[in-house]
Amino acid sequence: MSLRIFDTLSRQKKDFQPIEEGKVRMYVCGPTVYADAHIGHAMSAIVFDMVHRYLEYRGYEVRYATNFTDVDDKIIRRANETGQDPFKLANHFSEKYLKHLGDLNVAPADVYPRVSTEMDQIIHLIQNLGEHEYAYELEGDVYFRVQHDADYGKLSHRSLDDALSGTRVEEDMRKEHPGDFALWKSAKPGEPSWESPWGPGRPGWHIECSAMCLHHLGESIDIHGGGNDLVFPHHENEIAQSESCTGKTFANFWMHNGMLQLAGEKMSKSLGNLITIDEFLQDHSADALRMLIYSGHYRKPVMFNAESINGAERSLARLVGGLRPATGATSVGDAADALREATENARANFITAMDDDFNTSSALAALFELVRAINTARSNGVSGPFYLAAQKTLRELGDVLGLRLDAPAEPDAAGAAVGAKPFIDLLVEVRAGLREAKQWALADKVRDQLGAMNVVLEDGATGTTWRFEERE
RNA sequence: GGCGACGUCGCCAAGUGGUAAGGCAGGGGUCUGCAAAACCCUUAUCCCCGGUUCGAAUCCGGGCGUCGCCUCCA
Numbered sequence: 001m002s003l004r005i006f007d008t009l010s011r012q013k014k015d016f017q018p019i020e021e022g023k024v025r026m027y028v029c030g031p032t033v034y035a036d037a038h039i040g041h042a043m044s045a046i047v048f049d050m051v052h053r054y055l056e057y058r059g060y061e062v063r064y065a066t067n068f069t070d071v072d073d074k075i076i077r078r079a080n081e082t083g084q085d086p087f088k089l090a091n092h093f094s095e096k097y098l099k100h101l102g103d104l105n106v107a108p109a110d111v112y113p114r115v116s117t118e119m120d121q122i123i124h125l126i127q128n129l130g131e132h133e134y135a136y137e138l139e140g141d142v143y144f145r146v147q148h149d150a151d152y153g154k155l156s157h158r159s160l161d162d163a164l165s166g167t168r169v170e171e172d173m174r175k176e177h178p179g180d181f182a183l184w185k186s187a188k189p190g191e192p193s194w195e196s197p198w199g200p201g202r203p204g205w206h207i208e209c210s211a212m213c214l215h216h217l218g219e220s221i222d223i224h225g226g227g228n229d230l231v232f233p234h235h236e237n238e239i240a241q242s243e244s245c246t247g248k249t250f251a252n253f254w255m256h257n258g259m260l261q262l263a264g265e266k267m268s269k270s271l272g273n274l275i276t277i278d279e280f281l282q283d284h285s286a287d288a289l290r291m292l293i294y295s296g297h298y299r300k301p302v303m304f305n306a307e308s309i310n311g312a313e314r315s316l317a318r319l320v321g322g323l324r325p326a327t328g329a330t331s332v333g334d335a336a337d338a339l340r341e342a343t344e345n346a347r348a349n350f351i352t353a354m355d356d357d358f359n360t361s362s363a364l365a366a367l368f369e370l371v372r373a374i375n376t377a378r379s380n381g382v383s384g385p386f387y388l389a390a391q392k393t394l395r396e397l398g399d400v401l402g403l404r405l406d407a408p409a410e411p412d413a414a415g416a417a418v419g420a421k422p423f424i425d426l427l428v429e430v431r432a433g434l435r436e437a438k439q440w441a442l443a444d445k446v447r448d449q450l451g452a453m454n455v456v457l458e459d460g461a462t463g464t465t466w467r468f469e470e471r472e
Numbered sequence: 473g474g475c476g477a478c479g480u481c482g483c484c485a486a487g488u489g490g491u492a493a494g495g496c497a498g499g500g501g502u503c504u505g506c507a508a509a510a511c512c513c514u515u516a517u518c519c520c521c522g523g524u525u526c527g528a529a530u531c532c533g534g535g536c537g538u539c540g541c542c543u544c545c546a
Contacts, residue, residue, distance in 0.1 A: 011476095031546065044546035074544070156541075158475055205544080227546030232475090234545090258477090259540065268545050295484060295495075300477080301539065303484080307496095311484060315495045321509075349493095353486090361486050365494035375510055379503090440505060447507075458508055465509095 003058060005223075006299065006357045008231060008254040009155050013357050018222050019252065024060045025217040026052065027251075029209055029226035029234065030112075032069040033093035034078045038274035039289065039304065040227070040260040040267040041097075042104055046290055047257040047298045048225050049106040049402050054354050057400045064109040065216045067209060068094045071115040071202050076191055086192055087116065100277045104286045105402050113212040115203060119194050121211040122203045125245060126183045126196075134244040138174050140186030140199045146179040149240045155254060156232035181237055183207045206237035213250075214242060224251035228299070229266070231256055258301045267304070275304070287403050288313045294360035294401060315364075320405050322371035322394050327462045328381025335380035336387075342373030343390040350397050360401065370394055407467060424455055428464050435459075 003016040018024050028048045031041050048066070055062050070090035079086035094114070101108075115122070126142055129135040134149065135142050146152045146160060153159055160179055182204035187193030193200035203211075213221060219242075226235065235254065242250040259266040267274050280289065292312035296302055330336065346366045353362035374390050398405045427446055434443040447457045456469045 029546070032544080037546090041546050047546090072544090156475075158542075161474095225546095228477090229541070229545055232541060233543090257546070259546080261539080266540070266545085291495090292484090297486085300485095308484065311496050314497095315484095318495075324509090359486070361484095361495095362493070365486070368494055372511085379511060435505080438505070444506070451508095456508075458510095459504070459506090460509085461503085 003355045004357055005253050005255065007252075008228075008256050011157075014253070016222075016253070018060065019220055022059070022061060024055050024062045024223065025221040026055075026062060026064045026223040026225065027209070027213045027217055027221055028064075028066040028224075029230055030066045030068050031097060032072050032074060033090045033097060034072065034075040035093065036276040036278060037093075037097050037100060038267055038276050039280050040274070042100070042277050042280070042289060043260045043293055043302065044225075044227050044257050045101055045106050046104060046293055046402065048255075049104075050290075050294075050298075050360065050400075051223070051225070051255065051358060052107060052109075053400050053402055054358065063217060065111045065113060065212065066109045067212050068097070068112060068114045069205070069208060070094060071192065071208075072205065080190070090114075090116070100281075103281055104277070104289070105404055107402070111216050113216055115208045115212075118208065118212050118215060119203075121215045122207055123184075123194075123196050125207060125211045125214065125241065126203075128245050129183065129241065132244065134241075135183055136176065137198050140201060141182060142184035142198055143175055143180040144183050144237065144240060144244075145176060146181075146240065147177050149244055152179075152240050153236065155236045155239055158232070181206065181233065183241070206234055207241055209234070210238050210241040210245070210250075213238075214246070219246040219248050219250075221251050223253045223255055225255040225257070228256035228258060229268075257298045261301045261303045262305070266301075284309060284313065285316070285404075285406075287316050287405065290401060290403055291316045291319075291364075294364055296361060298358055298360065315368075316403075316405075319367060319371055319394070319398065319403070320407055322374045323391055323405060323407065324378070324465075326378055326383030326387045327460060328378070328383050330381045331384025331386070333382075335377055335382045336384070339373055339377040339382055339390050340386045342370060343386070343393050346370035346373070347393055347397065350400075354400075363397075363401070367394065367397060370397075424450065424466060428457065428466055431457075432464060 004013045005016045006013045026048075028044070031037055045066075052062055052064050068090070070087075075090050076086050078084075079089045082089075098112070126135060129144065130137070130142065134145055136145055137143075160177070184196060184198055184201050184203060184207075186198070187200040187202065191202070193202055213224070224235070224238075231254075239250050261267065262273050262275065265273060288309060289312070292304070292309055293302055295312065295315070302308075346369055349366035349369070350363050353359040353366060356362075370390065370393065374387070374394070377387060377390070395405060427450065431443050431446045434446070450457060450466070454468055455466055457464055457466045
């Protein structure tokens with residue numbers, strides 16, 4: 001049994017075979033840092049974090065690079081509009097994005113290259129393309145010559161003619177072919193620029209990723225990823241540049257995640273229909289976003305709305321519920337054996353699902369089945385090694401999906417409830433006395449009032465347990 | 473206009489040739505002083521039409537609908 005991954009270029013699932021035994025090199029296109037990132041960016045980061053984590057879980061040593069586009073028209077425009085330094089602006093949003101990745105429990109990449117620090121590699125790559133007729137200069141601008149690239153269009157499966165029909169690109173009549181794209185743009189007054197053989201200027205959008213990828217990961221990599229809105233022209237052009245330069249296959253697997261939909265449309269900066277990561281995290285947990293994303297398949301669109309995120313939170317609560325402590329004292333017997341078997345099945349089913357092009361929806365089903373087995377075992381009084389092993393497996397598989405599975409925490413300093421525990425314990429104890437005396441009205445009042453303060457009491461056969469829980 | 477994806481229970485969503493996972497919601501039940509949680513039972517023949525096949529949600533053709541790319545975009 002082996003891992004199969006859908007490859008956009010060949011349009012099929014292929015057995016995953018790394019170039020170098022046991023090692024995986026992966027590159028994922030990151031954001032252009034001119035504004036706050038939104039949860040569509042978060043989705044992409046989470047999808048590839050899941051891929052990253054699963055590859056490691058399967059024993060691969062992964063070298064993972066993801067970039068920041070920190071030199072770009074929009075950054076410059078934004079900086080000019082707000083009277084800021086474009087480098088500071090880009091740096092501000094880069095750092096903020098890194099912080100968000102941490103908030104979202106995205107495991108760190110090995111390297112986060114930026115355009116501004118890779119200028120030598122970019123210029124060398126353009127020079128190389130020029131030496132081999134793949135590029136030409138026009139008054140300080142340098143363009144890629146698509147007609148010189150025999151298999152241009154192979155990723156997005158469109159011919160040069162297709163690319164032209166219905167195109168709304170404003171044609172630059174100087175270009176040899178309308179599909180030719182900029183590798184280097186000459187500097188206009190007031191713009192940041194770098195010295196180059198073609199005069200001062202800055203790189204085009206696509207060349208940076210080729211250069212950074214070749215520099216940090218090598219001429220051929222295993223996986224190249226990004227949102228499916230990058231297939232054309234960005235990734236198409238990356239292939240053209242990289243393969244024209246090296247003559248080798250650039251990436252063996254092209255992975256593209258589907259778009260997060262808000263009100264039936266793609267969430268994007270240009271459409272303005274977005275929810276920033278900041279805004280999202282004020283109301284929801286990172287785990288909730290992961291559950292929403294994992295409920296479907298990463299290549300398909302995901303609908304974001306109050307209902308869908310609410311469903312995600314509820315299903316998350318169910319997973320977390322499987323981590324509650326045992327209450328019984330039976331460590332062997334049929335019930336314990338059943339739990340042990342269910343644990344093994346859950347792990348096997350999880351792997352089978354994930355091996356099939358990261359079928360997270362089926363993988364989650366395996367976790368839900370494990371939770372049910374744990375709950376059943378708890379009801380049957382199971383505790384001890386098998387109970388702990390089952391919960392450990394739940395945590396372990398959850399971690400492969402980047403889920404923290406934290407029980408809702410006690411409100412911190414901001415919640416002004418530090419040190420409330422002993423008082424709650426006291427109230428619970430007093431209430432136990434009331435219940436013994438059948439003072440139901442008072443006992444219920446204590447429970448209701450605590451509930452109003454997000455402290456949930458549950459009376460079980462062996463006593464009362466309580467926990468903090470955010471309520472609507 | 474070109475290229476592509478998708479349309480499965482009230483909602484979300486797996487399943488890509490052998491008779492429909494899972495989550496949420498709903499109904500019934502067990503437990504409980506009540507409540508909550510948990511557990512058990514329960515709810516679909518897969519957008520429409522036609523075809524291939526012993527057999528199709530799954531393959532082919534047509535239609536309708538939704539979405540993405542073709543311009544910066546994760």
